[in-house]
Amino acid sequence: MIEQQLIDGLSKLGTAENRQGELAFKHIVDTYQAVIYNTCIGIVGDADDAKDIAQDVFIQLYKSADSFRGDSKISTWLYRIAVNKSLNHIRNNKKHKVLLRIQGFFAADETREIQIRDRARSNPQEISEQNEHKIALRTAIDSLPENQKTAFVLKNYDDISYKEISEIMELSLSSVESLIHRAKKNLQKTLNYYYHNNVK
Template identity: 40%
Template structure:
């Protein structure tokens, strides 16, 4: 079935098209969510939100990009939205603790599980260190690095998903690698130096 026909069936709310969409994209979306938020429960929740958004917005899909690109964009945006909300809650809890309000700080972290399907690092501790370092990158660098190195997307695909030029994607990737080298060097120097 051609993509245009598949999209048309999704827009007509055909059950068979939705089943195929879930079958074709469930693992890819979950993997992307795990790349940004390496906590299984949170990643599953975000992945469900992605499919709800796809179902609710498929009528607006114009076909200016591939369906997979559009779905990746939704997944990345949902992950970044989750991280923003989580960080806002942490800042709020921290401010309350500083000013003496009795509200427990959110001690949870999304770095609780490292069974990411796309990361085959033998040492679990190394994958945790890597994900924490990636999380410290500026947002645009984190998105580009994650989509390229963990999800295996090309710079061209990343440019389409993030709506950035190829040279911007290359530049962000270069800076992400440099920043990760510094972050990881600092970590190893302070812990093993």
């Protein structure tokens, strides 16, 4: 289905032509479920929470489909909902321990990693070191300011264009570029500090 067909289909949910609406909705879920999950897990860091939030994104889409007028792409609308729900989750759960979120993040089969690639190894020491590197990276990402983290996750977890990120975050293109640049600088600084003080 093309974008306009999907938009037209969504408008038919709950009407006499509901079947067409259901087909459009299913197509959207099948197309975007994985990438929306990636965005959620990149922001909240916990696999179970990310699945719940991603599900909520599509529930909201279903309930509010008739309000979507096509002013932006469907993907932009979904990402915006996912980002807002993920950030709200973090704000409402600040008392959760970071370590638990990190462990949940890396327990998921669907986890996408940045820069670090798992390799099948049987050496316990190497496995331990890899896990430490993952935790260091996740902790560094979590330490980023909210806007930097959001822009960085959207770009690096789902490879979204700068233009669409600017639409999702409702910022100028130059602001998004600046956020991602600063995020990379801050990550580099945090990780350099970590390895300088923890790696012998």
